[in-house]
Amino acid sequence: MRTTARSRALVTCFGMVVVFTGFSYRLIQVQVARADEFTSEAAAKHVNKQIIHARRGTIQDAHGEALAQNEPVKTVVADASLINDHEAFAALIAGPLEIPETVLNGKLARMVKSKSTGNLEPCRYIVLKKDVPETTANQIAQIAAAAAPQPKGPKSPKSVVSNPDAIGFEQDFIRVYPNGSLLCHVLGYTNGEGLGVEGVERSMEQHLRGENGFRFIERDRIGREIVPYRGQERDARNGCDVRLTIDMGLQNIVEQELQTAVKLYRPKSATVILMRPQTGEILAMATRPNFDLNKQSGVPEQNRRNRAITDILEPGSTFKIVTTAAALSERLVKPETMIYCENGYWEWCKLKDHHPYAEISVSDILMRSSNIGTAKLAAQLGDQRFYEYTRKFGFGERTGVALPGEVGGILHPPHLWSKISITRIPMGQEVAATPLQVVTAMAAIANGGRLLLPQIVSEIVDESGATVARFPAQEVRRVASQKACEAVSEALIRVVSKKGTAQFAAVPGYDVAGKTGTAQKYDENGKVTHDKYVVSFVGYLPARDPAFVGLVIFDEAHAKPGENYGGLVAAPVFSRIGERAARYLGLKPTRIELPDGSKVAVDASTLRDQ
Amino acid sequence: MSTNKRRHANSVPIASFATWAVIGLFACVAGLGYVWCKNQLHTTGGRIKTLERELTDLRNKNEVARAHIAQLSSTKSLQDRFDTGFIKLAKITDDRIVTMHQKAGAEAINELRAVSNPGGRK
Numbered sequence: 001m002r003t004t005a006r007s008r009a010l011v012t013c014f015g016m017v018v019v020f021t022g023f024s025y026r027l028i029q030v031q032v033a034r035a036d037e038f039t040s041e042a043a044a045k046h047v048n049k050q051i052i053h054a055r056r057g058t059i060q061d062a063h064g065e066a067l068a069q070n071e072p073v074k075t076v077v078a079d080a081s082l083i084n085d086h087e088a089f090a091a092l093i094a095g096p097l098e099i100p101e102t103v104l105n106g107k108l109a110r111m112v113k114s115k116s117t118g119n120l121e122p123c124r125y126i127v128l129k130k131d132v133p134e135t136t137a138n139q140i141a142q143i144a145a146a147a148a149p150q151p152k153g154p155k156s157p158k159s160v161v162s163n164p165d166a167i168g169f170e171q172d173f174i175r176v177y178p179n180g181s182l183l184c185h186v187l188g189y190t191n192g193e194g195l196g197v198e199g200v201e202r203s204m205e206q207h208l209r210g211e212n213g214f215r216f217i218e219r220d221r222i223g224r225e226i227v228p229y230r231g232q233e234r235d236a237r238n239g240c241d242v243r244l245t246i247d248m249g250l251q252n253i254v255e256q257e258l259q260t261a262v263k264l265y266r267p268k269s270a271t272v273i274l275m276r277p278q279t280g281e282i283l284a285m286a287t288r289p290n291f292d293l294n295k296q297s298g299v300p301e302q303n304r305r306n307r308a309i310t311d312i313l314e315p316g317s318t319f320k321i322v323t324t325a326a327a328l329s330e331r332l333v334k335p336e337t338m339i340y341c342e343n344g345y346w347e348w349c350k351l352k353d354h355h356p357y358a359e360i361s362v363s364d365i366l367m368r369s370s371n372i373g374t375a376k377l378a379a380q381l382g383d384q385r386f387y388e389y390t391r392k393f394g395f396g397e398r399t400g401v402a403l404p405g406e407v408g409g410i411l412h413p414p415h416l417w418s419k420i421s422i423t424r425i426p427m428g429q430e431v432a433a434t435p436l437q438v439v440t441a442m443a444a445i446a447n448g449g450r451l452l453l454p455q456i457v458s459e460i461v462d463e464s465g466a467t468v469a470r471f472p473a474q475e476v477r478r479v480a481s482q483k484a485c486e487a488v489s490e491a492l493i494r495v496v497s498k499k500g501t502a503q504f505a506a507v508p509g510y511d512v513a514g515k516t517g518t519a520q521k522y523d524e525n526g527k528v529t530h531d532k533y534v535v536s537f538v539g540y541l542p543a544r545d546p547a548f549v550g551l552v553i554f555d556e557a558h559a560k561p562g563e564n565y566g567g568l569v570a571a572p573v574f575s576r577i578g579e580r581a582a583r584y585l586g587l588k589p590t591r592i593e594l595p596d597g598s599k600v601a602v603d604a605s606t607l608r609d610q
Numbered sequence: 611m612s613t614n615k616r617r618h619a620n621s622v623p624i625a626s627f628a629t630w631a632v633i634g635l636f637a638c639v640a641g642l643g644y645v646w647c648k649n650q651l652h653t654t655g656g657r658i659k660t661l662e663r664e665l666t667d668l669r670n671k672n673e674v675a676r677a678h679i680a681q682l683s684s685t686k687s688l689q690d691r692f693d694t695g696f697i698k699l700a701k702i703t704d705d706r707i708v709t710m711h712q713k714a715g716a717e718a719i720n721e722l723r724a725v726s727n728p729g730g731r732k
Contacts, residue, residue, distance in 0.1 A: 227656065251685070
């Protein structure tokens with residue numbers, strides 16, 4: 001008996017030792033030997049790295065008007081396993097979601113293969129619609145709550161959803177552009193991932209984007225966050241706001257006048273740029289064809305291009321300002337120096353003028369836009385020196401404006417020129433430039449010879465309002481002497497007179513300086529066409545103290561036969577823009593118009609505020 | 611007999627019981643306290659989460675309102691409203707616009723000033 005009891009006790013003890021040794025072994029294995037492995041496995045199941053999304057910065061005009069900003073939206077998702085009646089639920093939410101009931105029902109009825117059992121079961125994550133406005137999302141949440149069984153109410157077996165969580169909402173943001181198509185090419189847009197792909201959205205991506213934050217969180221077995229177990233955390237750094245040099249008041253004027261002109265002339269493309277010549281700030285930039293930034297789907301690629309910087313065109317006679325400024329700057333001629341213009345036809349290079357001139361002054365060469373006179377000025381300079389001046393004015397290289405996709409234009413070096421190139425390039429042939437290059441070159445004449453970097457971004461400020469970066473005026477180089485530029489400027493004032501080629505560019509009350517351009521286009525075979533022109537006008541006002549330089553350019557305008565000239569098509573558009581812009585900017589008039597129609601010039605200095 | 615009985619009576623170690631009782635009580639209180647603290651922590655966590663959600667909702671509403679204000683006050687929207695006559699502003703015709711230089715000082719009276727009236731010219 002005693003032996004039996006003792007043996008039982010021994011067996012029991014031995015059994016317990018074995019069992020507890022097993023437990024201990026497992027404990028040591030779990031807690032010590034394979035601790036790291038199990039910890040990481042547990043972490044993988046329960047710990048998530050939650051991304052805290054940074055808000056993209058806004059884009060504003062010079063006065064702080066929002067041009068691009070974010071709007072919170074939701075992505076509506078459904079858990080079909082919690083929906084009892086797909087058809088009824090689809091009928092409830094189809095209206096607010098603006099999705100056909102049948103399409104919605106098809107989405108909700110989707111079945112997926114279970115990873116654990118291998119059986120087909122309702123899908124637990126179905127994206128119903130993206131970019132749903134907050135108000136609609138709230139409406140849907142209320143519908144889902146009403147369709148679920150009420151906690152305190154009587155149990156109804158016929159509830160449409162078994163839980164309000166059948167519908168979920170994921171936070172998202174979309175980029176909105178309050179002005180629609182205004183300034184579309186400059187602003188650009190973002191892709192589906194919120195990254196800038198065009199315009200300022202792209203060039204200022206690194207400032208606008210910000211930096212996402214993160215937080216390590218643990219979830220319980222039903223997926224709820226266990227807040228006390230939050231781990232490492234870093235706040236998101238929101239993107240900076242980008243302030244442009246664009247003045248939306250001027251932009252609106254430009255867009256309206258351009259739209260009117262486009263309706264009238266139906267050109268292939270058209271561009272208008274306004275620039276402040278003292279700083280290089282771009283005040284307005286509009287291009288046609290354009291598109292609505294908020295409705296981009298289906299917009300052809302050609303409409304998305306910012307032709308002010310991506311398209312190159314022969315500048316035509318507007319290029320004569322470079323030739324004249326170079327000749328004057330080199331002191332080869334004076335404004336009153338007489339040049340023989342071959343009575344309208346220069347035999348050796350087969351160059352014609354629109355009207356025959358014998359001897360005319362350098363100033364008159366610009367005023368009358370004499371091709372032969374300009375070619376002779378360039379010939380005096382010589383190939384190399386003329387080429388250097390052309391390069392100095394910024395042709396043949398990118399201006400460096402903070403917009404993506406800019407091209408440098410075409411300007412061949414002298415060793416690639418033909419014998420007559422020296423007579424063609426001075427009048428804007430055999431050379432191709434972007435509209436921005438032309439307006440930048442004219443700004444250099446307007447400000448006394450300083451080529452400035454065109455600025456589109458004025459400053460970058462962070463979310464607290466502190467300035468992160470400022471973009472002051474940046475002089476690239478001096479391109480001509482001040483005296484030469486003043487002489488060219490005086491000649492350009494005469495261009496916009498009744499004797500000049502751009503009398504329709506005149507702005508009542510102001511002295512305007514400018515130059516017209518009319519370039520024939522080439523066909524596919526490289527031959528000059530006689531019905532396709534690039535017509536332009538580039539000028540500034542007030543001529544002696546310019547507030548802005550403006551360029552109007554039309555590619556293949558449908559004007560009446562014999563009227564497709566820069567002075568007849570582009571100049572009047574400049575005049576209307578100039579008049580409205582002068583009024584908008586509050587510019588003081590520089591000439592008085594008397595009741596009899598005669599004009600009296602006013603000294604600009606007397607018009608400044610005392 | 612009675613002497614024997616007294617000799618064999620077991621003494622109760624009250625002090626020891628009391629010590630263990632205090633230790634047990636302390637352990638209970640500590641355990642319950644721990645549970646209470648944990649509970650509080652989770653309740654506070656839940657409240658933090660709710661507040662965070664409310665804050666996010668408020669921020670979103672604010673963003674939506676800002677976007678709406680920007681939309682309504684945008685140049686394009688104002689121009690459209692002006693064109694359709696929603697903004698009750700009378701369009702000033704060109705013949706009624708005179709831009710003139712306002713010379714400062716009292717001596718400006720009766721002086722000739724620069725004037726531009728492009729519309730009136732037509």
